[in-house]
Amino acid sequence: MAKTITQEFVKGLWDEIPPFRLVLGLCPTLAVTKSVENGLGMGVAVVFVLVCSNMLVSLLRNIIPSKVRIACFIIIIATFVIVVELVMQAYAYPLFLTLGIFIPLIVVNCIVLGRAEAFAYKNGVVRSIVDGFGIGIGFTISLVAIGALREVFGSGTFFGMSVFGPSFQPFTFMIEAPGAFVCLGLMLCMMNLAGNK
Amino acid sequence: MREIIKMIVVLTVLSAFSGGLLAAVRGGTMEKIEYQQLVFVKGPAIRSIFEGCSNDPIVDRFKIKDGDIERSFFVGVFDGKADTVTFESFGKGFGGDIGLMVGVNINDDKIIGMSVTTHSETPGIGSKAKTDPKFSNQFKGLSAVEPCKVKPDGGEIDAMSGATVTSKGVCVGVTEAGNIYKRLKPQIAEKIKEFK
Numbered sequence: 554m555a556k557t558i559t560q561e562f563v564k565g566l567w568d569e570i571p572p573f574r575l576v577l578g579l580c581p582t583l584a585v586t587k588s589v590e591n592g593l594g595m596g597v598a599v600v601f602v603l604v605c606s607n608m609l610v611s612l613l614r615n616i617i618p619s620k621v622r623i624a625c626f627i628i629i630i631a632t633f634v635i636v637v638e639l640v641m642q643a644y645a646y647p648l649f650l651t652l653g654i655f656i657p658l659i660v661v662n663c664i665v666l667g668r669a670e671a672f673a674y675k676n677g678v679v680r681s682i683v684d685g686f687g688i689g690i691g692f693t694i695s696l697v698a699i700g701a702l703r704e705v706f707g708s709g710t711f712f713g714m715s716v717f718g719p720s721f722q723p724f725t726f727m728i729e730a731p732g733a734f735v736c737l738g739l740m741l742c743m744m745n746l747a748g749n750k
Numbered sequence: 751m752r753e754i755i756k757m758i759v760v761l762t763v764l765s766a767f768s769g770g771l772l773a774a775v776r777g778g779t780m781e782k783i784e785y786q787q788l789v790f791v792k793g794p795a796i797r798s799i800f801e802g803c804s805n806d807p808i809v810d811r812f813k814i815k816d817g818d819i820e821r822s823f824f825v826g827v828f829d830g831k832a833d834t835v836t837f838e839s840f841g842k843g844f845g846g847d848i849g850l851m852v853g854v855n856i857n858d859d860k861i862i863g864m865s866v867t868t869h870s871e872t873p874g875i876g877s878k879a880k881t882d883p884k885f886s887n888q889f890k891g892l893s894a895v896e897p898c899k900v901k902p903d904g905g906e907i908d909a910m911s912g913a914t915v916t917s918k919g920v921c922v923g924v925t926e927a928g929n930i931y932k933r934l935k936p937q938i939a940e941k942i943k944e945f946k
Contacts, residue, residue: 565804575796613764616752616760618756618757618760620753620757621757621760624761625761625764628761628764628765628768629764629768630770631768632768632772635772635775636771636772636775639775639779639783640775641781642779642786643779643782643783643786644782646783646786646787646789646790647790648768650790718752736945
């Protein structure tokens with residue numbers, strides 16, 4: 554019952570989409586989705602880290618002794634996270650300022666470590682890259698979706714552009730932390746409703 | 751035994767590789783990051799101090815060695831004359847160091863403006879040091895060569911309500927800036943001539 558490469562990619566977009574189906578990586582999901590831009594930036598960073606770490610873990614899976622595998626994964630992941638952090642500082646400084654601590658926190662993101670442990674350590678290089686890419690894109694889509702909902706209702710803008718015009722009274726609850734929980738809960742509920750049919 | 755050696759070797763090699771890669775990336779991005787920090791962190795502060803200047807103070811900057819550290823000075827040109835400099839100093843606040851930029855006119859040694867750049871003060875209380883112009887405008891016109899204090903300590907600055915520690919920290923930072931200025935004034939006066 555081996556999956557095809559396409560199936561490995563597509564599963565990340567719906568069947569195993571991280572925050573909704575796997576319910577992993579909730580900390581950044583809740584914290585950085587105040588706007589679409591933040592969600593997208595975070596998503597792209599995670600895609601890069603996931604693809605690179607999956608590739609390296611998969612390449613080294615026969616060399617890494619199983620007793621210290623977690624330590625090795627963390628070294629690999631941390632390296633790429635710091636690369637992302639430096640590059641973001643150099644080329645997208647405002648984004649770096651708003652994402653702040655959540656970029657270094659990708660190191661302990663369950664999704665990245667989870668894919669390394671559950672997938673890349675047991676599968677070939679190409680499959681691992683595709684898996685990382687799929688899951689990463691899925692994560693990005695989720696962040697952008699939550700970010701869009703929260704930004705449109707919470708501040709009346711989309712990507713910084715006004716949606717409803719100046720008379721709109723922003724529903725600021727949505728960009729506060731509790732709004733993130735409510736929003737995520739409702740979206741999970743919708744996903745489950747749609748999935749149960 | 752062999753297993754242990756293998757573990758050690760793998761971890762060592764992996765860490766070494768990671769360190770090397772990071773050093774390379776850091777080296778490649780360092781200059782760019784420094785510039786970005788100037789533009790986005792200190793830039794707004796510098797611009798608010800030099801409001802109405804006719805040059806770009808981020809481009810017109812020079813460095814002076816002060817003991818072991820190198821300090822950056824930003825030059826502001828008003829009415830065709832380059833006689834104001836802005837530089838950074840630090841004070842101790844409630845949640846750590848407060849970084850601030852102080853602008854000084856070198857002709858009469860008076861402060862032309864003060865602006866907080868980085869801090870970790872309580873949001874909404876101590877953070878007003880950065881956002882509330884009422885507080886930062888008080889420093890305008892004070893003498894840069896005399897210590898700066900809050901009113902209860904015999905100075906001229908009204909502390910922000912609920913944020914005494916922050917207010918005092920900012921004053922310490924401004925006093926520190928005055929000390930730097932006193933110490934380096936001859937060099938500053940020398941270097942600034944290049945911009946006239």
